[in-house]
Amino acid sequence: MSAEQEPPTKKQKPNYNFRKDEDYTRLEEKNPDLKKRKVAMIFGYAGTGYSGLQYNGVHKTIEKEIWENLILNGYVSKDNAVDLKKTGWQRCARTDKGVHALGNLISFKIQFNEKDKSKEEIEKEFISKMNATLPDQIKMFGCQRVTGGFDAKNSCSSRMYEYLLPTYSFIGPEKNKSGIYNELRDKNFNGGYDNYEDLENDKYWDDLKQLGIEKFGKELYEEIKNFKFSTDKEEALDPERISLYEKSKTLKAMETNFKNSYRISEKKLNDFRMMMSQYLGYHNFHNYTIGQSFKSASSFRYMININVEDPIVNNGIEWVKIKIHGQSFMLHQIRKMIAMAVLCCRYQCSKDLIQESFTSKRFNIPKAPPLGLYLNHPIFDFANKKLAQNGHLPIDFSRFEKEMDLLQKNHVFDKIYNVEVEENIYTTFFKFIDGFKFNNEISELSVQDKESKSTEELEQNSSNPFAFFINCKKRWDDDIENEILYIDDSNFKKMKEEEKEKKRLIRLEKRNERLAQEALEKKVSGAAEESKAEDVNKDEEVKSENTTSTEPKQDA
Template sequence: MSTDPQEIEIKDVKMDEQPNTTNQDQIISTSTTSIENESKQNQQINSRKIKTKERQDRQKYEQSEYVAILDENGKPIPKSERKPKKKVAVMIGYCGTGYNGLQIQNDPNVKTIEKDLYEAFYKAGAISLENSIDLKKSGFQRCARTDKGVHAAGNVISLKMIIEDSDILKKINNNLPETIRVWGIQRTTKGYDCRKMCSSRWYEYLLPTYSLISPKPGSRLFNLIEIERKKYPHLFINDLEENSKFWESTTKEYFNQGITQQDLDLVEKYYSTEEIPNDEQHIENKTIETIIKKIKSVENQQRRSYRISTHKLNRFREVMSNYKGTNNFHNFTIGKSFKDTSSKRYIIDTITSQPFVINGTEWISIKLHGQSFMLHQIRKMICMASLIIRCDLPSLLIKDSFKQTKINIPKAPSLGLLLENPVFDAYNFKLKDNLYDIIDFNKYSEQMLEFKMKYIYDKIYNEEIEQNSFYGFFGFIDSYKVPENDEIDIKNNMITIFDFFHNYINEYKDKSVESSSNDVIEEKIEERK
């Protein structure tokens, strides 16, 4: 019996239109498995390609023709003898004064800690001449980078070194200035990277307690605070009249030193108009510059004789404690946005010491323990905490700085900052069953303390007396011209150094006057939750 071809085609189409769900599920499952396997294979292939490329580059470098280094006269220097090198951790300490930071620069004329270290390594025979001018050749890595003028009692760098000589440590230190010391050189595992394997870091910041005194009466910041305090007194913390008593005492000392009320009025008018009226240019043959110099001398003496109260010190400790935990520190560095995941940092602890007096000035030591820190982060943290105390604001205001709103936080002076030491808990835990020693700065604690006292602490104390760094910094902030609350250009997102203050007033001013400032913020936080 014959069959019409057209009928066969129609039957085939109808069969295709009836899907088999079981077969489709099997096809999808097989396809998914195939894609996953293919993805794993691609990852393995890419990994092998990368390793092959690295091996080829290394072989190419080893087989490449040696290009001799030339001496001062243009003559080639013979290639250094190849000696066995070992991966090590070098524990160092240094005073950052006079140096442009730790990291070596492209410009050989820029003075850095690493530049002096590598020159000492070469002179001591710990690295070859070729490796001394190219850090990559020795697998160099630094644990924590410090900025210009910042000190370190303990830091770590890792690299491959020639350590056959039992006196290598002594020889390196003999070729270093006394302000840079190598505490120890320690064998590590081949894959050791001091930056990646560092669990956390301890920093210390030394702050004169007079930095926490309120702004000088009549200054721009003082006037800004008083305007808002009169309108919203419930938003400010009672300082138990500590600030007013200090400035009353200072005013009495003005008069004791022969400064009259007329002198003070002239100086206030000068700062408000930034010009000297011709008819008041001289008062009893004293120029405006002489009066200002005398006033600053009295204020400087008063600040140095200031002793912080237990109430204010505990308030500062409370402010610093609000940094602890994982928070978004995008406002405490530069070039980071709120959405940038690297802006989140984990602060383990903050410890503020009892006050101590050095050369007549009272100081406190603030230690910060964190997983890692960003550029300028600690200096901005100290400044923000100081401003909250100086403006009589609640400690929980720190939490507002972690929000998306962009604010401008000044950097506290670099003078008081030093790296205490990095911590390698995770790496040391892995080594407990190995032959390698753990990386621990405790064995060098006595040497480090002696070094800190002589080359770091004394320099900080003496430089503060000579240059009045903190007095100048906070004095500049107090007199900085900022817009009044009603002048702020919100539409154009204008950022000033007192946005945190304006934002706080605007957000919490409508709360009940009967509520305390901390209660106000806590209620707001609960509402947001």
């Protein structure tokens, strides 16, 4: 460095010890009895009315509700109250808007007064204080000490989700309606499939129509079905229209009661189980979320166990519960998985369509309603071993089974059942999907023009985002009948091991054939070489004899 150059000035580190208040003083005096400890906070909630779990500014979320109550009860200092990150806040499983959780977990640093108190007393006091100030649909179950390196998200080994679905979701498109019903039966749209039929679905709509005809007569029934509500004052005061309106409400109530009495057949339930079993194992789920590319490593997810339980009836409506145990999930993944499987059953698509969705081909899969989705609980298999080694209790949600069942019964299930009865969310969702036409312009093409285009060309030109359900190359009839249902990971692994063993035996057989062929070729080659060697030896012997016979005899 030359004498003229000035030495570089050191960059001053910012002072983070004070908040930027007017007088730069601390907001509260430190209590020497309060100790900061890393904990796992265990809780459950009904997500109705909340914009998801994650803290999101001014929006009403579960975390915001819990955070404000932690500050209120003195478990977070006012100095740390401005930012969750200051406490090392980390959630285990993030849930979307309206989604419930029977058991979830957040890890963070909390301040406790441990003076003259046992761990059990501290946890009991925490639960009592928090539940006294939290809303009824959010319940605190426990708060236990964990190691400093414990992280709710990264320490979680897997998660268990459940989805409640009314079985009338499997009723197919309404008969004789324009849209998907007719296009599914048109070989120019349905991938060239000649024999498409759904007799079970047709019978449902025929029986419903007959019920209306028996009540009102054929002509009046048709008139009621074609009735459209008008806001025109003169039409609104017309006695005939008022009478039709009242009868249309009666017919609507009859149709709703008939729909609620639907019971899924054993065949359709098994088909749904088969569809759901396609998700088992390690697959690329880039089509089951948003903003993910096929080549992204994070698109791969591992499904450990999937179980579709036998239906149950609640308030006259039949429901089926789907349990999905996976290592991790992406945004909207489970809702799209459910929708894809149900729509494959409604439109009689082959299970191969789900397998195709794991490839690089793009599928616009709709999201099933969030109403029936809830997190059952996360699982911490590996983290529990470390906790036990360090003298901490393992994270075991079975400790709170009674409290979780109470939350499920009083808040989660009741909300799901009652909201569906009042708002018909599932019926509205599937009617919306059924209402799409393959394409108005394509539908008006002549038979000759349709036949001149391939199904791929029709699908590409279609304005229907769900055209792949109609254009499916294979249907149920093409699937193997009575195929084994793999409903958990152990059976799935057994299947893969059997396939691996078959491939090993095939490789071994080919290897043995190759070695036998090589040995045969070697033997033939050796015999040829031996024969050649014998011929050479004979030639040499002949030459030697000829040489001996031509040599002159020497005189004695």
